[in-house]
Amino acid sequence: xxxxxxxxxxxxxxxxxxxxxxxxxxxxxxxxxxxxxxxxxxxxxxxxxxxxxxxxxxxxxxxxxxxxxxxxxxxxxxxxxxxxxxxxxxxxxxxxxxxxxxxxxxxxxxxxxxxxxxxxxxxxxxxxxxx
Amino acid sequence: xxxxxxxxxxxxxxxxxxxxxxxxxxxxxxxxxxxxxxxxxxxxxxxxxxxxxxxxxxxxxxxxxxxxxxxxxxxxxxxxxxxxxxxxxxxxxxxxxxxxxxxxxxxxxxxxxxxxxxxxxxxxxxxxxxxxxxxxxxxxxxxxxxxxxxxxxxxxxxxxxxxxxxx
Numbered sequence: 450x451x452x453x454x455x456x457x458x459x460x461x462x463x464x465x466x467x468x469x470x471x472x473x474x475x476x477x478x479x480x481x482x483x484x485x486x487x488x489x490x491x492x493x494x495x496x497x498x499x500x501x502x503x504x505x506x507x508x509x510x511x512x513x514x515x516x517x518x519x520x521x522x523x524x525x526x527x528x529x530x531x532x533x534x535x536x537x538x539x540x541x542x543x544x545x546x547x548x549x550x551x552x553x554x555x556x557x558x559x560x561x562x563x564x565x566x567x568x569x570x571x572x573x574x575x576x577x578x579x580x
Numbered sequence: 581x582x583x584x585x586x587x588x589x590x591x592x593x594x595x596x597x598x599x600x601x602x603x604x605x606x607x608x609x610x611x612x613x614x615x616x617x618x619x620x621x622x623x624x625x626x627x628x629x630x631x632x633x634x635x636x637x638x639x640x641x642x643x644x645x646x647x648x649x650x651x652x653x654x655x656x657x658x659x660x661x662x663x664x665x666x667x668x669x670x671x672x673x674x675x676x677x678x679x680x681x682x683x684x685x686x687x688x689x690x691x692x693x694x695x696x697x698x699x700x701x702x703x704x705x706x707x708x709x710x711x712x713x714x715x716x717x718x719x720x721x722x723x724x725x726x727x728x729x730x731x732x733x734x735x736x737x738x739x740x741x742x743x744x745x746x747x
Binding site: 466467468469471477478479482483484485486509510550551552555556559560563 | 652653654655685687689690691693695697704706708710714715716718720722727728729731
């Protein structure tokens with residue numbers, strides 16, 4: 450079961466590689482390419498349900514996060530949902546649905562990655578490491 | 581001693597050529613006797629097919645691909661399949677390429693594939709090398725809302741799209 454998120458929701462995308470940013474700290478399309486190992490969709494978090502620092506410290510290494518507006522994500526034909534179990538466990542985790550993998554549809558995978566990178570806005574650029 | 585002289589005006593538009601060595605490693609020395617030429621000498625006769633003169637940024641990309649194996653930020657390392665394919669396409673691409681390259685990047689993609697990209701203002705070209713035979717390898721380009729993809733594994737097509745990027 451998944452809950453549709455309202456268009457007003459602000460979403461977070463964690464930056465897990467430094468190379469996902471250009472020299473000026475802008476997020477690149479590579480950050481929005483779907484990994485086929487994550488068959489459910491592109492992982493995001495919901496800003497108002499997330500303790501930013503604690504969330505980013507959970508990754509072995511992270512380089513900050515960008516925000517995206519749920520309504521704008523819907524404008525490019527994608528859906529934004531939160532699995533019921535994520536709502537119940539309070540993790541703030543949610544998913545962007547509708548992004549094909551590179552193997553399924555290269556043109557759409559790349560153009561959607563570009564569109565998501567263009568609409569994302571820098572929120573945090575702190576490097577965090579569990580080491 | 582065998583020497584060849586390269587005019588920097590052609591084919592690299594003023595960029596100094598770099599040298600990609602594969603197979604045997606000829607003892608190379610490089611000198612720049614004048615502002616417009618570049619001389620490459622080697623003491624032993626290399627196999628002609630192993631020596632390729634390429635624009636510097638391609639050389640840097642090849643080095644960047646090799647460096648990914650040691651990059652702590654890359655949890656997934658690129659596969660040999662992806663690296664071999666990327667090297668092949670990159671070293672084929674400069675043939676006839678009469679342009680220098682703007683911003684280029686390389687990172688590891690899903691399944692150990694490689695994602696290489698070049699950008700110039702509102703234009704971007706990407707070369708995606710699949711991690712294995714089972715994954716797609718393709719070229720992608722965009723300018724504003726216009727996008728295009730080609731699944732031809734062809735260095736000449738890459739060269740053509742990079743020329744488009746620089747035009």
